[in-house]
Amino acid sequence: MNMMVTLEHLFLWFLFYSFCGWVYESILVSVQQRRPVNRGFLNGPLCPIYGTGAVLGVVLLGRIHDPVILFVVSAVGACVLEYFTSWAMERLFHARWWDYSHFRFNLNGRICLLGAIVFGIGGVAIVDVVQPQVARVTAMIPLPVVHWLTFVCLFLTVLDTAVTVAGIVDFDRSLDQLSAVVAKYGDAMREKVGDVVGDALDGASDRVGESWQLGKDMSTEFMLKVKDAADSVFNRQQRRMIASFPRLRADRNNEALQQLRDTFEKLYRRRG
Known part of the structure; x- marks a missing residue:
């Protein structure tokens, strides 16, 4: 598999896990708020932080077979990513998008222990259970379809990001x-x-x-x-x-x- 196809597969995995994160967040927040909430930073059904975390976990942690080590590294890595993302978005848009101050064992309201546990479990599930099936399915997609699907989805994602940022910068x-x-x-x-x-x-x-x-x-x-x-x-x-x-x-x-x-x-x- 050449480098271009590998990058295309990584991007498609990013979209898949971003969509799964959007579904998870939308259900969770809708239950908490007792009303339908279309969760997500972008207009489309994507939570990019989940896709980024999942793909990084697949690439960097795929060779770790001890579930305890995988859990700890996933939890710590996800917290680092979430903390940095919260800090960067606050500096860029002058707003705090999520706040865990109401949870016990939180750090500046940006991350919390409960979230770390959830992300640790998710990391183990993705690397050991979900990703092998996702990789198997994407390998079955004909390369011309992968090329066009990547091109179209990348264009839409970049456009969505540009529209979103332009709309909330002020x-x-x-x-x-x-x-x-x-x-x-x-x-x-x-x-x-x-x-x-x-x-x-x-x-x-x-x-x-x-x-x-x-x-x-x-x-x-x-x-x-x-x-x-x-x-x-x-x-x-x-x-x-x-x-x-x-x-x-x-x-x-x-x-x-x-x-x-x-x-x-x-x-x-x-x-x-």
Whole structure:
């Protein structure tokens, strides 16, 4: 098997395990949130971190036959990959996409012991059980089909990545705009309900928090206004990220983000 075919097979394996990771994440988060969640960083049904971890495990750990060693190395390696990915995405997009702070034995909320155990078991299962069957099936695919399948899937994956990154790169700026809009709603509500908090507040962020508080127990009018504001401020990719990552945290205006999500959940429950 020449180098090009090997790389093509590795890419197809990456897609397969990324899809499996997407299925796993979507089911897990949907159960936790008690609503359907289309999990994944990309638009397509892929979680690239799972595909990357699985392929690295297959390539680097395929010759390890001791399940205990394989479990430990898989767990540690997956945690290193997850921690670095969390750190890099936070630096790039100014947001924390997942947070394990609510789990015991976590490290800066980026990784946790439970996740390490799950990834360790997954590493053993992939290397010893799943991958031999996956390799057997891919070896049966005619080479012309492998070439075209790789080309088409690579093009779609690169395009999806470019569209996703372009859509969320200004996520923090959109949060700034949402905060400003909500502050204006707060001013309008003061005229309706009176100055219930005494003297005017100084900072815009304080006015935003007060605005949410004023609208907290109001009818769905306030919530629908906030939803309309979010629909106008956030683009499709940003709205998808808010829905796909329930523990998404922003470096700036995180309070506005969390209260926006709370508003969405209340609207979802009322309509349900």
